[in-house]
Amino acid sequence: MNVLEIAVLPGDGIGKEVMPEALEVLRCIAQIHGGIRFDFVEFPWNCEYYCETGKMMPDDGLDTLAGFNGIFLGAVGDPRLVPDHISLWGLLLKIRKGFRQTINLRPAKQLKGVASPLVNPKNFDLIVVRENSEGEYSEIGGRIHQGEDEVAIQNAVFTRKGSEAAMRYAFELAQKRSGHVTSATKSNGIYHTMPFWDQIFKEVQTDYPEVKTSSYHIDALAAFFVSRPQLFDVVVASNLFGDILTDLGGAIMGSIGIAPSININLDGKYPSMFEPVHGSAPDIYGKGIANPVGQIWTAKMMLDYFGEEELGTALLQVIEDVMESGIRTADVGGTASTQEVGDAIRERLHRLN
Amino acid sequence: MNVLEIAVLPGDGIGKEVMPEALEVLRCIAQIHGGIRFDFVEFPWNCEYYCETGKMMPDDGLDTLAGFNGIFLGAVGDPRLVPDHISLWGLLLKIRKGFRQTINLRPAKQLKGVASPLVNPKNFDLIVVRENSEGEYSEIGGRIHQGEDEVAIQNAVFTRKGSEAAMRYAFELAQKRSGHVTSATKSNGIYHTMPFWDQIFKEVQTDYPEVKTSSYHIDALAAFFVSRPQLFDVVVASNLFGDILTDLGGAIMGSIGIAPSININLDGKYPSMFEPVHGSAPDIYGKGIANPVGQIWTAKMMLDYFGEEELGTALLQVIEDVMESGIRTADVGGTASTQEVGDAIRERLHRLN
Ligand SMILES: CC(C)[C@H](C(=O)O)[C@@H](O)C(=O)O
Ligand SMILES: CC(C)[C@H](C(=O)O)[C@@H](O)C(=O)O
Numbered sequence: 001m002n003v004l005e006i007a008v009l010p011g012d013g014i015g016k017e018v019m020p021e022a023l024e025v026l027r028c029i030a031q032i033h034g035g036i037r038f039d040f041v042e043f044p045w046n047c048e049y050y051c052e053t054g055k056m057m058p059d060d061g062l063d064t065l066a067g068f069n070g071i072f073l074g075a076v077g078d079p080r081l082v083p084d085h086i087s088l089w090g091l092l093l094k095i096r097k098g099f100r101q102t103i104n105l106r107p108a109k110q111l112k113g114v115a116s117p118l119v120n121p122k123n124f125d126l127i128v129v130r131e132n133s134e135g136e137y138s139e140i141g142g143r144i145h146q147g148e149d150e151v152a153i154q155n156a157v158f159t160r161k162g163s164e165a166a167m168r169y170a171f172e173l174a175q176k177r178s179g180h181v182t183s184a185t186k187s188n189g190i191y192h193t194m195p196f197w198d199q200i201f202k203e204v205q206t207d208y209p210e211v212k213t214s215s216y217h218i219d220a221l222a223a224f225f226v227s228r229p230q231l232f233d234v235v236v237a238s239n240l241f242g243d244i245l246t247d248l249g250g251a252i253m254g255s256i257g258i259a260p261s262i263n264i265n266l267d268g269k270y271p272s273m274f275e276p277v278h279g280s281a282p283d284i285y286g287k288g289i290a291n292p293v294g295q296i297w298t299a300k301m302m303l304d305y306f307g308e309e310e311l312g313t314a315l316l317q318v319i320e321d322v323m324e325s326g327i328r329t330a331d332v333g334g335t336a337s338t339q340e341v342g343d344a345i346r347e348r349l350h351r352l353n
Numbered sequence: 354m355n356v357l358e359i360a361v362l363p364g365d366g367i368g369k370e371v372m373p374e375a376l377e378v379l380r381c382i383a384q385i386h387g388g389i390r391f392d393f394v395e396f397p398w399n400c401e402y403y404c405e406t407g408k409m410m411p412d413d414g415l416d417t418l419a420g421f422n423g424i425f426l427g428a429v430g431d432p433r434l435v436p437d438h439i440s441l442w443g444l445l446l447k448i449r450k451g452f453r454q455t456i457n458l459r460p461a462k463q464l465k466g467v468a469s470p471l472v473n474p475k476n477f478d479l480i481v482v483r484e485n486s487e488g489e490y491s492e493i494g495g496r497i498h499q500g501e502d503e504v505a506i507q508n509a510v511f512t513r514k515g516s517e518a519a520m521r522y523a524f525e526l527a528q529k530r531s532g533h534v535t536s537a538t539k540s541n542g543i544y545h546t547m548p549f550w551d552q553i554f555k556e557v558q559t560d561y562p563e564v565k566t567s568s569y570h571i572d573a574l575a576a577f578f579v580s581r582p583q584l585f586d587v588v589v590a591s592n593l594f595g596d597i598l599t600d601l602g603g604a605i606m607g608s609i610g611i612a613p614s615i616n617i618n619l620d621g622k623y624p625s626m627f628e629p630v631h632g633s634a635p636d637i638y639g640k641g642i643a644n645p646v647g648q649i650w651t652a653k654m655m656l657d658y659f660g661e662e663e664l665g666t667a668l669l670q671v672i673e674d675v676m677e678s679g680i681r682t683a684d685v686g687g688t689a690s691t692q693e694v695g696d697a698i699r700e701r702l703h704r705l706n
Binding site for chain 1: 430436437438440441442446468469470471472473489490491492494495496500501502503504505506507508509510511512513514517539540541542543544545546547548549570571572573575576577579580592593596597599600601603604605608609632
């Protein structure tokens with residue numbers, strides 16, 4: 001029996017609406033399948049928790065989470081309560097960095113039954129390998145002077161280890177896919193770190209002579225995600241560029257609300273974290289209209305990650321069936337509620353049995 | 354008589370192919386109109402020049418350019434000859450920064466006769482006000498250690514003056530347009546500079562109470578450029594975010610090859626610079642297939658800038674007529690050559706007379 005102890009962090013906003021749907025889906029799968037069990041332990045760490053305690057999670061939060069097999073996260077952030085940089089650095093980014101989740105994997109491909117905003121989305125199927133622990137996301141920097149002379153400085157920190165790990169992961173993934181890696185750079189404008197990134201990419205690629213490579217500046221690459229997403233197989237990107245490209249990936253799929261991801265700890269010392277690409281969308285929270293597919297597709301990635309690929313594949317198939325049947329939330333052109341989509345997915349899972 | 358002394362820098366790659374077309378168009382306009390004259394002085398500063406001299410332009414290059422009313426630039430960069438960060442920082446970025454061209458204006462809207470890759474591009478009409486002199490584009494930073502421990506650090510520098518100038522420009526522009534400014538931020542991930550940016554945005558907006566505002570993180574904003582570009586009127590962004598958004602703007606218009614821009618020196622001490630959004634595209638250079646519309650639409654912005662709005666409007670109209678007539682380069686679905694598009698535009702300009 002595959003027993004998985006999963007820490008559940010619904011977080012803020014629609015995270016609290018989509019998480020219950022995904023948990024029910026996983027429970028339903030465990031019930032049908034028998035060979036797998038989930039022990040979910042939920043933690044109420046979010047912006048409301050911050051308002052009560054002054055912290056996004058307890059001081060020993062990471063220690064608590066370290067004991068789990070995985071972390072299932074909804075979305076974090078509610079700028080009406082807590083400034084975003086406080087809430088994110090206090091929870092989501094703290095976990096990614098604290099647990100050395102150096103790789104963020106985010107697929108984007110046409111999902112059956114979900115209309116793309118592109119005239120020609122035909123057969124695009126790509127995955128972004130995002131460096132997830134350093135780069136443009138750093139707490140190093142600060143401000144000087146006041147009033148009209150005020151200046152803020154932000155340091156981006158790229159280590160060879162961090163960049164190389166993401167790139168090697170990308171090349172190895174490409175070997176199992178179509179054998180093409182694209183690097184997202186901006187070495188024409190970003191003077192120090194991006195030429196460094198390019199240099200490491202060139203060095204790493206010599207170890208994978210059978211993998212084809214390309215390199216585009218992020219501006220052009222973003223444009224190509226719209227004009228010709230079929231060009232891409234595996235795309236390796238820094239933390240910020242990966243962030244931007246994967247929301248774009250969501251957009252061309254038809255909704256950022258369906259895009260899934262895993263934050264992977266490579267050395268196995270800490271748990272990995274599973275979270276959809278979308279944010280907490282406080283503006284639509286409470287209406288019951290959030291799309292649960294991002295969270296549920298993320299559950300599929302979790303199943304894959306824990307060796308239950310057959311179940312993962314079946315779940316994605318069911319998601320696509322439900323989308324094709326027209327039971328969809330508003331962001332993907334339907335009128336169904338969050339729960340109706342969850343119900344439809346669970347119902348079809350039961351039918352599979 | 355409006356006599357304009359314009360420094361012409363075709364630069365690299367397709368810059369050298371599209372520039373002659375735009376110059377001919379401007380000469381043609383001057384010939385027809387009579388009230389305007391262009392004195393073009395061409396400078397051969399590019400990557401080949403670097404290979405011969407070790408510099409992208411002479412040491413007194415800026416002094417030379419300072420005497421002109423404006424600078425008309427094609428595109429810079431040919432990584433087969435010179436690493437991009439060397440060529441760009443030696444010419445394009447040197448001019449932008451040296452001449453305090455703090456604002457980069459880049460419109461994106463549906464052009465008649467050019468098909469968008471979006472299913473629903475309907476009526477989108479936005480303009481990005483990009484901070485153009487600082488931010489993520491800085492030469493500050495460096496590397497430490499060698500081999501596997503090597504680390505590169507990049508500083509982004511945001512001054513209140515720089516951010517505020519871009520924002521005020523955006524608000525004033527919005528007053529003349531639909532009265533809506535959107536700020537591109539990433540204050541959830543970029544810890545120091547982006548919360549600073551948000552704070553300045555909040556302060557500046559109190560001076561323009563009649564202008565509506567929104568603020569989106571760059572990842573979500575990029576996604577909205579694809580899913581609902583109609584949401585936006587004026588978008589204000591940092592140097593890097595503006596760069597990414599405007600290539601996306603080109604993509605949703607149908608081709609980055611048609612997008613125009615101006616780099617504006619606000620204090621009038623130095624010339625402004627007119628350049629298309631696209632790059633030098635060394636891969637297609639020499640084939641005569643580059644789209645000259647970006648450069649020619651940029652010429653229209655130059656006409657506007659120098660007070661010749663009627664001519665500017667007429668030129669854009671002619672560009673649209675030619676596109677609608679089907680005389681288009683390959684990137685926008687046609688089979689015409691660079692020169693054929695230029696010829697067609699000039700022919701119609703003559704007909705207007
Ligand atoms: C060539 C490059 C440095 C430049 C930029 O990033 O500003 C270009 O992409 C642009 O948008 O003008
Ligand atoms: C919430 C934010 C800090 C986060 C990020 O930028 O990584 C989110 O956008 C994501 O993509 O997971």
